[in-house]
Amino acid sequence: xxxxxxxxxxxxxxxxxxxxxxxxxxxxxxxxxxxxxxxxxxxxxxxxxxxxxxxxxxxxxxxxxxxxxxxxxxxxxxxxxxxxxxxxxxxxxxxxxxxxxxxxxxxxxxxxxxxxxxxxxxxxxxxxxxxxxxxxxxxxxxxxxxxxxxxxxxxxxxxxxxxxxxxxxxxxxxxxxxxxxxxxxxxxxxxxxxxxxxxxxxxxxxxxxxxxxxxxxxxxxxxxxxxxxxxxxxxxxxxxxxxxx
Amino acid sequence: xxxxxxxxxxxxxxxxxxxxxxxxxxxxxxxxxxxxxxxxxxxxxxxxxxxxxxxxxxxxxxxxxxxxxxxxxxxxxxxxxxxxxxxxxxxxxxxxxxxxxxxxxxxxxxxxxxxxxxxxxxxxxxxxxxxxxxxxxxxxxxxxxxxxxxxxxxxxxxxxxxxxxxxxxxxxxxxxxxxxxxxxxxxxxxxxxxxxxxxxxxxxxxxxxxxxxxxxxxxxxxxxxxxxxxxxxxxxxxxxxxxxxxxxxxxxx
Numbered sequence: 001x002x003x004x005x006x007x008x009x010x011x012x013x014x015x016x017x018x019x020x021x022x023x024x025x026x027x028x029x030x031x032x033x034x035x036x037x038x039x040x041x042x043x044x045x046x047x048x049x050x051x052x053x054x055x056x057x058x059x060x061x062x063x064x065x066x067x068x069x070x071x072x073x074x075x076x077x078x079x080x081x082x083x084x085x086x087x088x089x090x091x092x093x094x095x096x097x098x099x100x101x102x103x104x105x106x107x108x109x110x111x112x113x114x115x116x117x118x119x120x121x122x123x124x125x126x127x128x129x130x131x132x133x134x135x136x137x138x139x140x141x142x143x144x145x146x147x148x149x150x151x152x153x154x155x156x157x158x159x160x161x162x163x164x165x166x167x168x169x170x171x172x173x174x175x176x177x178x179x180x181x182x183x184x185x186x187x188x189x190x191x192x193x194x195x196x197x198x199x200x201x202x203x204x205x206x207x208x209x210x211x212x213x214x215x216x217x218x219x220x221x222x223x224x225x226x227x228x229x230x231x232x233x234x235x236x237x238x239x240x241x242x243x244x245x
Numbered sequence: 246x247x248x249x250x251x252x253x254x255x256x257x258x259x260x261x262x263x264x265x266x267x268x269x270x271x272x273x274x275x276x277x278x279x280x281x282x283x284x285x286x287x288x289x290x291x292x293x294x295x296x297x298x299x300x301x302x303x304x305x306x307x308x309x310x311x312x313x314x315x316x317x318x319x320x321x322x323x324x325x326x327x328x329x330x331x332x333x334x335x336x337x338x339x340x341x342x343x344x345x346x347x348x349x350x351x352x353x354x355x356x357x358x359x360x361x362x363x364x365x366x367x368x369x370x371x372x373x374x375x376x377x378x379x380x381x382x383x384x385x386x387x388x389x390x391x392x393x394x395x396x397x398x399x400x401x402x403x404x405x406x407x408x409x410x411x412x413x414x415x416x417x418x419x420x421x422x423x424x425x426x427x428x429x430x431x432x433x434x435x436x437x438x439x440x441x442x443x444x445x446x447x448x449x450x451x452x453x454x455x456x457x458x459x460x461x462x463x464x465x466x467x468x469x470x471x472x473x474x475x476x477x478x479x480x481x482x483x484x485x486x487x488x489x490x491x492x493x494x495x496x497x498x
Contacts, residue, residue, distance in 0.1 A: 078407060090400075
């Protein structure tokens with residue numbers, strides 16, 4: 001069966017010739033929770049930008065459900081493949097406006113009850129709903145960003161260190177809420193590609209792990225993970241009754 | 246021509262002011278001698294040349310000749326604003342188009358409504374004011390737009406990452422850029438006559454026109470300048486989406 005994403009010799013080169021992604025060939029299956037790890041500057045964020053076409057490769061091809069990424073209207077593609085960027089940010093307006101942003105863009109209804117439910121699910125006080133979003137703290141904004149993405153019920157969620165501003169126990173709770181929220185909304189399998197620095201968390205929650213270094217998939221160096229995982233590693237455990245459903 | 250004598254002697258006395266500027270710069274060791282010399286000489290030569298061209302133009306009665314100074318005016322203004330816009334590829338023709346449109350709308354109103362007689366004596370100086378101000382507006386618009394592109398990159402990516410049309414993301418920075426271009430002319434409209442008397446009016450009064458008539462034209466010109474600024478900014482607002490975003494709704498690097 002055709003994988004969800006297929007990358008073939010993907011290269012992203014800067015104007016000066018430096019390669020942020022250097023000949024990456026790989027597949028991502030539907031329903032995976034793929035954790036992407038690696039040193040800073042390894043190309044992890046770039047990889048996510050490629051998957052919902054905020055960036056086009058300099059060379060190589062990316063296929064989504066067997067069709068080249070360019071064959072999709074980028075706006076429709078990003079409706080199903082949603083990216084939560086690294087630094088959570090807000091548009092002007094209330095918390096509700098911000099949580100509903102994705103749905104409003106696609107002219108979908110966004111009832112207050114759904115917003116309140118999302119805030120609660122991500123550990124936010126529902127009293128914040130009418131507060132000015134730009135008054136929120138970084139951690140609160142990160143939760144709003146995730147609520148915003150989940151409410152769109154995307155097929156694929158791309159998380160760029162979306163929980164980096166939270167302490168590890170909160171991060172785990174938020175991610176579990178996220179996986180639960182995704183499964184509860186919409187039909188079919190939900191896929192998450194998730195850039196993180198937290199090995200332990202990745203081991204607990206991911207169904208598969210990638211180690212990205214200098215724009216390529218490779219083996220993690222000794223000591224990067226106590227267990228000395230391989231370049232492409234099956235997650236040993238899975239929370240919530242098995243990540244691979 | 247005795248007119249020429251006066252045209253040369255008046256600024257010659259004005260050199261006294263520039264000597265004052267030079268003396269101050271020298272006294273304070275500002276290292277501006279070259280700048281002052283070049284500025285003084287260029288002002289003199291450029292305006293004299295413009296005066297000579299205008300004198301000749303006002304006597305040559307074929308309106309086709311008017312296209313020459315208007316074209317030069319628009320070209321130089323577009324070039325200057327384009328440099329201010331960081332010589333961004335594709336911006337030049339957009340600026341040229343916006344300035345031309347502002348000029349066309351202003352002249353269309355002036356002459357279409359018969360507010361002023363359509364003569365070289367009115368067309369050229371009024372165009373100069375409209376286009377000169379539109380040039381500043383165009384430079385300011387791109388300056389603010391590109392600053393918004395840098396400073397608000399995260400918000401732009403947020404819109405795009407959720408599947409927004411590039412125009413929705415664009416509005417986030419472009420509205421602010423248009424606003425910034427309008428504020429200076431609005432501020433001028435609020436303080437004119439109290440803080441300063443505008444140059445055109447001062448010139449007319451000094452040259453012997455009645456203050457009331459001078460003021461009437463000044464008000465007209467100031468409204469027209471604000472209108473020209475708005476047309477310029479609106480044109481650039483509509484045309485500049487592709488300078489910030491690709492057709493695939495991506496942020497241009």
